[in-house]
Amino acid sequence: MQSKQVLSNDEIILNYIRRNGSVSKAIIARNTGITPPTVTNICNTLADKGLIYEDRQERSALGRPSMLLKFNEQKEMLLIIHVRTHNVVCYVVQSGGVILHQMKQSIIGLTVEAILNTIYRCAEDIIEDMRWTIAAIGLILRGPVDSKKGISIYSPNGKWTNIPFKYILEERFQLPTYVENDVRCLSTGEYYYGSGKGIENLLVLKFSYGLGASLIYHGSLYRGYNDYAGEIGYSVIDIDEAKSNVFTRLEEVASETAIREYVLAEIKKGRLSKVATNQDILADAFRVEPIYEAAVEGDEICLEALNRVGKYLGITLANLYNMINPQRIILSSAMGNAVGTMDPILRTVLEKNLHRAQAVDLVYSGNGSYYTLLGMVDIVSSRRASEVWLSGGR
Incomplete structure (x- = not known):
C-alpha cells in the first residue's frame, strides 16, 4: 500500500484475494470494479503462476455453486525483523502471514554498534538455517524512515541517524x-x-x-512530502519562556516513559505506592506493566499517572480529529485492563475539545505487535507481487 501508487488489475485482484481469504470471482468483480470477464482471465493467469488456487465451493440459493479462490500463503518465506524498544524479534513468516519460527534478543543497555550487530546476527542465524528458504527481508524500525531508499533517518534505539539498512542487508545477504x-x-x-x-x-x-501516528487517507498510506508524516511525539505543546524558551514535546508527557517517570518522581518524594517495592524500579529494564496493574487496583500515584496521560492524549486526539476528521481512531497500546481506567478522562477531554459536538469512533487495540508484523508482511508481499510474482522477476 504505497501513496499515489497506480496498481495493475493483476495486482488489485491478487492483493484482494490475499487480504480477504476465500472469495468468489463475483465478489472480486463487485468489490474491485473490474469486469467479470477480466476477473476470470486474470484469475486463470494467477492460478497458472501458482499464486492462487481453488479452495472450495460455496453453496448458492440460486444457480450453480461458486468456486472460492484463495491466495497461496506458502508462496514464499519472509524474514521479518522488528527492532523494538527493549529487544529485536526475528520472524520466519509465510507470505500469507503464518509464523513458522521466531527468536528474540534483548538490546537493553547496548551501544548502537551492539544493537546493529544483534540485528545482523539474528538475520544470519535464520538465513543460514537449512530449514528456511528466505526470499526477502522486511525490517521494522522505530522513528522516521525513508522507505524508498531503506534508510533509518533517526531511531530512539541508540540514537543512530541515517543508517542505510536496505543497502547493508542486501549487500550482506x-x-x-x-x-x-x-x-x-x-x-x-x-x-x-x-x-x-x-x-x-x-x-x-x-x-x-x-x-x-499513522494516517490511512482514502485507502492509502499517507507518508507526507519527505516521508516524515506521523511523528506526532515531537509536537511542541508548551514553551517555558522563563527558561530560555525550553520546549516540552508531547512524547515527554504522553508516553509510557512519561508514566514511568511520573511514578518514580512521586515515589522519590516519599509518597506510598504498590510499585515502590518493585525490584527493577530504578533499572533501565523496568516495565510499566506493574504501574498498569496497580492503577487497576486503585493505586493513587499510578492512577494520577494514567489520568495525566489520558488528558494529554484526549487533547492530542481532539486536535487531530479537528484537523483531519478520520472515520475511526485506533489507539494501540499494551495497557490491557488499565485502558478502562484511563478511558473516561481521555474521552471527556476529547469530546470537550472538538470543534463541533459529535461522537468519535475511538477503538482501543491491544494486539499492536501482531498487527505490526501483519502490516510488514503485507507491505513486503505487495512489493514482491509487483516486482517479482507478476513480472516474472526473481
Missing part, C-alpha cells in the same frame, strides 16, 4: 530488503486485517515508550 516505520506497519495491519478493516480514512495512534 543478497536478498531484497524492505524497510518501514513501525507505526506505518501497524496502521497497514489494522487497516487490512484488524479494527480498521473497511475504514477508508483511519487514524492510528501507537502509545508505547514513544508516541507515533
Whole structure:
C-alpha cells in the first residue's frame, strides 16, 4: 500500500484475494470494479503462476455453486525483523502471514554498534538455517524512515541517524530488503486485517515508550512530502519562556516513559505506592506493566499517572480529529485492563475539545505487535507481487 501508487488489475485482484481469504470471482468483480470477464482471465493467469488456487465451493440459493479462490500463503518465506524498544524479534513468516519460527534478543543497555550487530546476527542465524528458504527481508524500525531508499533517518534505539539498512542487508545477504516505520506497519495491519478493516480514512495512534501516528487517507498510506508524516511525539505543546524558551514535546508527557517517570518522581518524594517495592524500579529494564496493574487496583500515584496521560492524549486526539476528521481512531497500546481506567478522562477531554459536538469512533487495540508484523508482511508481499510474482522477476 504505497501513496499515489497506480496498481495493475493483476495486482488489485491478487492483493484482494490475499487480504480477504476465500472469495468468489463475483465478489472480486463487485468489490474491485473490474469486469467479470477480466476477473476470470486474470484469475486463470494467477492460478497458472501458482499464486492462487481453488479452495472450495460455496453453496448458492440460486444457480450453480461458486468456486472460492484463495491466495497461496506458502508462496514464499519472509524474514521479518522488528527492532523494538527493549529487544529485536526475528520472524520466519509465510507470505500469507503464518509464523513458522521466531527468536528474540534483548538490546537493553547496548551501544548502537551492539544493537546493529544483534540485528545482523539474528538475520544470519535464520538465513543460514537449512530449514528456511528466505526470499526477502522486511525490517521494522522505530522513528522516521525513508522507505524508498531503506534508510533509518533517526531511531530512539541508540540514537543512530541515517543508517542505510536496505543497502547493508542486501549487500550482506543478497536478498531484497524492505524497510518501514513501525507505526506505518501497524496502521497497514489494522487497516487490512484488524479494527480498521473497511475504514477508508483511519487514524492510528501507537502509545508505547514513544508516541507515533499513522494516517490511512482514502485507502492509502499517507507518508507526507519527505516521508516524515506521523511523528506526532515531537509536537511542541508548551514553551517555558522563563527558561530560555525550553520546549516540552508531547512524547515527554504522553508516553509510557512519561508514566514511568511520573511514578518514580512521586515515589522519590516519599509518597506510598504498590510499585515502590518493585525490584527493577530504578533499572533501565523496568516495565510499566506493574504501574498498569496497580492503577487497576486503585493505586493513587499510578492512577494520577494514567489520568495525566489520558488528558494529554484526549487533547492530542481532539486536535487531530479537528484537523483531519478520520472515520475511526485506533489507539494501540499494551495497557490491557488499565485502558478502562484511563478511558473516561481521555474521552471527556476529547469530546470537550472538538470543534463541533459529535461522537468519535475511538477503538482501543491491544494486539499492536501482531498487527505490526501483519502490516510488514503485507507491505513486503505487495512489493514482491509487483516486482517479482507478476513480472516474472526473481
